[in-house]
Amino acid sequence: MMTYYILLGGIALVSWLVSNQLKKKFAFAKYSKVQLRNGMSGAEIAEKMLADHGIRDVKVVSVKGRLTDHYNPKDKTVNLSESVYNQRNAASAAVAAHECGHAVQHAQAYSWLQMRSTLVPVVSVTSSMSQWIVIGGIILMATNWLGGIGFFVAVAGLIFMGFATIFSFITLPVEYDASNRALAWLKNKNMVSQEESRRM
Numbered sequence: 001m002m003t004y005y006i007l008l009g010g011i012a013l014v015s016w017l018v019s020n021q022l023k024k025k026f027a028f029a030k031y032s033k034v035q036l037r038n039g040m041s042g043a044e045i046a047e048k049m050l051a052d053h054g055i056r057d058v059k060v061v062s063v064k065g066r067l068t069d070h071y072n073p074k075d076k077t078v079n080l081s082e083s084v085y086n087q088r089n090a091a092s093a094a095v096a097a098h099e100c101g102h103a104v105q106h107a108q109a110y111s112w113l114q115m116r117s118t119l120v121p122v123v124s125v126t127s128s129m130s131q132w133i134v135i136g137g138i139i140l141m142a143t144n145w146l147g148g149i150g151f152f153v154a155v156a157g158l159i160f161m162g163f164a165t166i167f168s169f170i171t172l173p174v175e176y177d178a179s180n181r182a183l184a185w186l187k188n189k190n191m192v193s194q195e196e197s198r199r200m
Contacts, residue, residue, distance in 0.1 A: 032083075034090035038191065042084040042092035049100040049185055050078070058103045060096075062086075069095050071102035073117060078103055090192065097186055101178030112174045116167065123167045126160035133157030 040048070046060040058076045062085040063069075069080050078099045084092045105113040137154025144150075186192045 032087070032089050032091040036088050036090060036093055036192065039088055040093070040191070041086055041088050042080050042096035043086070045093045045186075045191060046078050046080065046096040046100050048189075048191070049097050049182075050103060052185065052189060053100075053104050053107065055103055055107050060085075069099050071099045071106070073102075073106050073113075076103070076106075093186060093192060094182060097182035097191075098178050101181035101185075102174075104181055105174070105178060110174075110177065112170060112177065116170045116174050119163070119167050119170065123163050127164045127167075130157050130160035130164065133160060 043060050043062070050056075050058055050060070058078060060078045060080065062082055063079045065081055066083065067081060069084055071078050078096070080096055080099065084095045086092075102113065134154055134157030137150050137152075137157055139145075140150025140153055142150075
């Protein structure tokens, strides 16, 4: 029983550490204060990066919300939050180019992105159910109701949590690669000055 709790705690800790690393990747508020000398908006940066990579079938669109930016491989859209889409600062440029980095990954059949896309439907189901299955298993074990089935229910919940952890591990290289592509393009195409790139 103790091993079960240690395993549960370990999976939760790993998931938290990975997601925390992803959140730190862009300090949006800090870089929103650094205005771009070229005066381009996030939308213009995105369109330019896509064109420079020969990607003509992806649309850049504005979506509501704050930090709701994402690339959707199903409908081939780079979705930029209103602030990123319209503003002309280092944060908008970095976020827009990062999301276009995912479009470039998709166009080049980047293997980690393909793996993540394959796991999305599985994780969308298992992540919403896993905690309830684990709690249900613990309750069944504590009450000894239905014999020893509680242990198997709890293990099933842990396996479901495991899918979310695997998804987080696969997401990490996908995000870092998209950021590296974005920063390399921003510098190589002189989209940002040396001073601006140092701040990014």
